[in-house]
Every structure is written in structure tokens, then in C-alpha cells.
Amino acid sequence: MAGEELVREGHGFGRALNLQPGAQALAAERPPAKFMLRDKSLIPLSHQHQRALALCVRIDRAQPIPAADLEIWQTEIEQNFDQEIKIHFSAEERVLFPAAREFPELIPLAEDLIADHAALREFFSRAQMRRMSSETLLAFAQRLSRHIRKEERQLFERLQQLMSPEKLLALGMQLEAALKDAAQSCILSNEAARLRQRP
């Protein structure tokens, strides 16, 4: 059930982003959901959603995951978090959610998405500590894909309707800067950790 839903989601994003149907892991022969074309200000986040969703689909398809494979999955999840998702969450929390909160109708959704981030961070720290079971991995994939679906279908779609083209353009520039800033501080803290580890 989850796999079917995840696959359909990926197909919709591909169309929304005008991507070539190359992401075969996400392709599905069924009528696409109706998506607005994604505004260019939100495309970097949507691309990252697509990559996270591909991971969710792979976890779902790998069920039941044997105990011997848990280590490799958790390593991959940890790497995804460190290299992209941590930065993505930070940009959403610093720029996107505050922009959404300016519209009263989007405040409950923004709160809900912030709570999702907290729950997902718990999953990521369990992966980092290698404490995930096969069931936890599946619960993680389902929670992450539900979160992405809410952002794409509800938050992004509504923001595109509510915000003027000028505001969307400014939002895109702020997001770009936040993604860059977070990536830079991530590189610096990784570098500092490496230096600390030297004898």
C-alpha cells in the first residue's frame, strides 16, 4: 500500500518539475495526480524531496529488510541526513515556514510540519546510533514520505497561489542563500570534527 502511494507521489513530482521520466524508481503507469507546475523558487526543495522520496520507495520495496542489511540502510540514511536533509530542514525552518506563517490559514500546517521535523530527527538519530529495526525503517520511510507529500501538495501548492510573483522570487533567493549557508556551515563543522580527530 505504502509503495503504491510513494510511487504515485514520485510520478507527480516528476511531472510538476518537468523532469525527464528517467527516475525509473519513481515512474508508474497510472494517471498522474493534478499538480500545478512548481514555481522556480521552490524547485531546489522539490528536487531534494524527489531524492528523499526515492530513498523511501527503495526502503518500502526492500521489505522485509533482513537483519544483516540494517547496518547498510542506516549508514545510507545517516549520510543522506548529513549531506542534504539536515540542510533542507534548516532552510525550511529558517525561511519557508516563517513565510507560510504570514498567512493565518497556513499556520496550523506550518506547526504540523515543524512537529514532523522533530519526529523525523528522532528517526535520523536512531539511524545514526544504528538502533533501527526493519519495522522502524519502514515507519521512517512512511513518515518521511507523508511529510514530503504534505509539503508538496499542501504547503507549496498553497504558497504558489497566495504569494505574489515578486514575493515568490524573494522567497526563492532567501531559500537559495539558506541552503548555501547551511551547506557551508556543514562543511566547516565536518572539517572541525576531522581536525579534532587527528592525533
Ligand SMILES: [Fe+2]
Ligand atoms: Fe520539511
Ligand SMILES: [Fe+2]
Ligand atoms: Fe521539505
